[in-house]
């Protein structure tokens with residue numbers, strides 16, 4: 001194929017981008033989005049603070065702009081994210097215990113119900129494990145409601161939308177030798193053994209000099225897949241430029257293609273200037289929308 005999306009589709013996969021609703025009026029941005037990508041992830045618009053700014057009052061207008069754009073242009077939607085310690089509305093940050101647990105379950109239920117039938121995959125739970133060598137859960141208000149909060153969220157999401165694939169999504173889970181990777185792996189294995197509804201694992205894959213593309217990435221992808229879940233690369237960006245950046249993008253694409261259950265790749269933004277990173281050039285298009293060497297390497301690999 002001549003575009004990322006078409007080439008991925010020829011291999012039975014999608015190629016997506018994180019999208020911001022307020023950029024859908026930027027002609028350069030939309031031009032690249034519509035030409036190259038066949039999946040979108042709302043960058044912020046489906047998060048708890050965006051969709052339930054006051055308890056029980058749901059606002060979907062900005063998320064709907066992205067979902068409607070996707071549907072009008074034949075793109076899939078990754079929903080992101082139902083339950084997360086970050087980007088919670090103030091009212092939820094101030095809750096704890098059973099009140100927070102109930103609010104979380106209601107949030108998952110309401111949002112997944114509203115979008116039922118329109119979401120390819122949901123990030124049901126995001127970033128629930130701690131960094132470092134402990135392999136422990138991350139401390140958060142949600143974690144303090146009880147260790148079963150993750151499986152409760154997955155069961156609520158399945159009940160609300162039986163058609164969406166339900167994913168656990170995290171970062172620093174790319175290197176197979178990391179304790180955090182092993183901890184997520186053990187949770188997924190346990191969920192599969194006990195019948196907790198989980199269909200996929202999302203690897204955010206934000207790579208930089210502190211956490212570079214790991215040589216055992218393919219092992220991580222295939223190991224998760226062997227548990228009976230799909231794997232998706234959900235928030236890819238790679239710090240750097242030129243040949244070394246292109247090589248890392250090529251490696252990621254090759255690794256995904258080598259694993260049958262690696263079903264798609266999403267980059268976390270379109271142009272370097274769209275990146276959430278404060279500085280750097282981690283994406284596939286430069287600030288003017290020109291294709292970078294990383295783009296060509298990725299397209300060549302697909």
Ligand code: XIL
Pocket residue numbers: 043044126204235276
């Ligand atoms: C980021 C967005 O890109 C920013 O616009 C926002 O200010 C903060 O969140 N992991 C995730 C994403 O799961 O939701 C984060 O997105 C990036 C890290």
